[in-house]
Amino acid sequence: MPVPSPHRTIEIPEVSVYDVLFAGLTPEEEGRVAVTDSATGSVTTYGELRDRVDAFAGALAHRGLGVGDVVALHAPNSLAFVVAFHGIMRAGATVTTVGALGTAQDIAKQVTASGASLMLTVGALGTAGVEGAKDAGLAEDAVIDLADEANGLASLLAEGHAAPEVAFDPATHIAVLPFSSGTTGVPKGVELSHRNLVANIVQCGPLLMANGQTPDSTIMCVLPFFHIYGMNVLLNTSLYNRLHIVTMPAFDLPRFLELHQVHDIDFTFVAPPIAVVLANHPLVDQYGISSLTTVLSGAAALDEKLADAVQKRLGVAVLQGFGMTEASPVTHVSTRGETPLASIGLPVANTECKVVDLTDADFAEILPPGNEGERSDAGEMWIRGPQVMLGYLNNEEATEVTLMRDGWLRTGDIVQYDHEGNVYVVDRSKELIKYKGYQVAPAELEALLMSHEAIADAAVVGYRRESDGEEVPRAFVVPQVGLDGNVLEIGKEELMVWVAQRVAPYKKIRMVEFTDVIPKSGTGKILRKDLRDVPVSA
Template sequence: MPVTSPHRPVEIPGVGVYDLLFADLTPQDAARTAVTDSATGTSVTFGELRDRVDAFAGALAHRGVGVGDVVALHAPNSLAFVVAFHGIMRAGATVTTVGALATAGDVARQVTVSGASLMLTVGLLGPAGAQGAEQAGLDTDRVIDLADGERGLASLLSEGHPAPQVDFDPATHIAVLPFSSGTTGVPKGVRLSHRNLVANIVQISPLLMDNGQTRDSVIMAVLPFFHIYGMNVLLNSSLHNRTHLVTMPSFDLPTFLELHQRHNIDFTFVAPPIAVVLAKHPLVDDYDISSLTTVLSGAAALDENLAAAVEKRLGVKVLQGFGMTEASPVTHVSSRGVTPLASIGLPVANTECKVVDLTDPDFSEILPPAQESGLSRPGEMWVRGPQVMLGYLDNEEATEVTLLRDGWLRTGDIVRYDHQGNVYVVDRAKELIKYKGYQVAPAELEALLMTHDSVADAAVVGFFRPEDGEEIPRAFVVPQVDASGTPVTVDGDALMEWVAARVAPYKKIRMVEVIDVIPKSGTGKILRKDLRDLPVTP
């Protein structure tokens, strides 16, 4: 049987995102600080933010942007992003968010596929936004640099056009169109309605408050808003809870720590790579971040030992969440003081979860939870709830593979669960290494490598050995640095022996490469394809 959420069902308001966040703004809340842009030093209250969103929507409407239009937004975490993002939706249009590190070719493809008729970019990210829009055929007057003094954000807000009256069905109108690779294949546009986003906001906002947030919390927002995690968990849910967001355009450890110290940040969202730095880097000890009480990790699985190391070093509580773009994104969140550190917890309100045996060709066998101790057999996690996407843009085949007719969303993640229904992520189904018929989870080996004193970061991928065609685990490691900033020496053979003493024989690492940095996406996911393409060191 599926595992149902233990949380009380929530009522999902039949409104758009703007009305959920701003329509009931009281005078007291209007005066509270909503966002501080760390790059510019600008802070705005909730009332000021609402007024800027309205003014931006009016400027877009004056340019003919409204229901049925798509606007591309290419900007780092900033006050400008927040205003533009919500202004686009306030005007009735759909936002397609573009990754900050996208190339001109990436931008052109996304603008073309999404059908965007306007590009909002920030020149500080480089020329890719403007060049990509041009390659996609947009006229120069349909490309706006938000930082431009004459045509940018400040100019748009000063025009004084009223926000338009718009009419749409929140259940079917697309609010955002982020792009995701999903469980397989190239990036696809994910059609998320206003109801999808609103549902997830009201599903997770009370859980965040139960897990350490308060109305007086100061939240670190370094994970990118263009990604669904930053977009709906950090940005929208924090606005809904009336907390104070401090934006950071990209991760830089000294600045990250200094902002915590200066603003007394108490709740921080991270991805595992940031958790690694917090657990291991000597620079952390040079700052007073004692105000921090809670670290919530998402975007990829967080190892139990790493979570424990962060808790011990910082004196905080570490929590995990699970989500995917196709689920707006959150399906599971751990509970403070209850959920085991290794687990992503239980389904959020109004959400069902089941673990399916992938060896069953009909996917009809649902794996039962474990008994009083231990974990279930591994299988693929499927979820169902109001936060699940409407489908992929113009890709019925991919939609039918991922989103089944009875509403179940295939996550592509291999998990196990305990007798209470707590879920433990093993790895992505497509990332498993098949060695002599055994399945080897890269995440397990990566977590073990990260506990070694000489390793600052690690990734494991499959490598097909030419002599026998066998797929073997190949590790890439980044050396730890000492107090002077000098990388320590990593002995590959010794490291393989160290791992072999701690795992089953079929899980042994059989190649080690020392590199300067593990390639990762903006949200911290390891770019395994980039690693697979690297030549073997002689």
């Protein structure tokens, strides 16, 4: 039997994203602060935000954009992103969000694949947006710099066009088209309907309010809005809960801490790399962030020891969430004071979860263990719920591999259950290292390496040895810098021996490379493909 959600079943409103967020604004809510843009210092209320979204939608409709059109949005976390993002959907068009650090080639591919007819970019991100749009065949007047004084956001809003009357089926109309590697490694357009996003908003909103958020909460939004985690959890669900959002265009530790201090931020969303900094960096102690009560980590698995270190150092509750683009994104959220630190918890409302045996041709289901303190065998987690995507854009083959005919979504993540049904992420199935027939999870070795005092960051990938064709664990390590500014030293052999003393023989690190930085995506996921091609050092 699949593990059901412990939360009561909720009714999913059959409305657009705009309607669930803005249609019911009360006079009191209209005056509440919605967004503080830390880069510009602007402060925008909910009423002002709704009016700007309407005006932006009107400007797009005046240009002939609406249902059936796709608009590419290439911008950092900012008020401009929020207005443009919701304005596009308010006009009935579909948003395809573009990674802020994407190259012109990456952007051209996405614009072409999505069929976008308009590119909205920001000059502060460089020329990649303009160049990518041009390479995709968009005309010069189909590219708008939102920061441009003459033709950008301010100009569009000043035109004063009323928002259009649009009609579509929320269950089938695509609201957003983010691109994800899914379980197959190649970026694909993920078709998420208005109902998908609305479902996850109403699934997550009450859970977050029960897990540390309050009606007066001020939250930090540094994780990128272009990614589904930032888009539908940090941005949309926070607007749904009527919180005060502080945007940050990119992570910078001093500025991050300063904003917490100045705005009395009490709830912060992070990815594991930020958790590492909060647990270890000496600068953290120089700021007054006592208002912070809750840190919620997502985008990648959070190690239990790291979570505990953040809790103890900051005096906060650390929670975990799990999601993927194909699930809009949240499937699990841990419960404050109940869920073990290492677990992502139980499914959100209206969601089922099961773990299947990938070695079985019929995907036999793995059941939770019967005894406390035990964990089940590891298997791939499957999810079913109203937040699951419609499918991949123009890619029926990939859709059939990932989305089963009975509605189950294959996550590609290897997990275990405990006796209560709490889920523990072991690793991504496609990232497992096979050494002499044994499965080695990189995340487990990375967590161990990160516990060493001389290591600031680490990543583990498989390396195929030419001598015997065996795939072995290869570690990339960033040395820690002490308070005196000097690098803490440890030798490669010494480090491999240290690991060997703490793991099963088949899990031993066989190769070590020292590096200045671990390559990661904007949401903190390790870019293992970039590491696999790094030449072996002498």
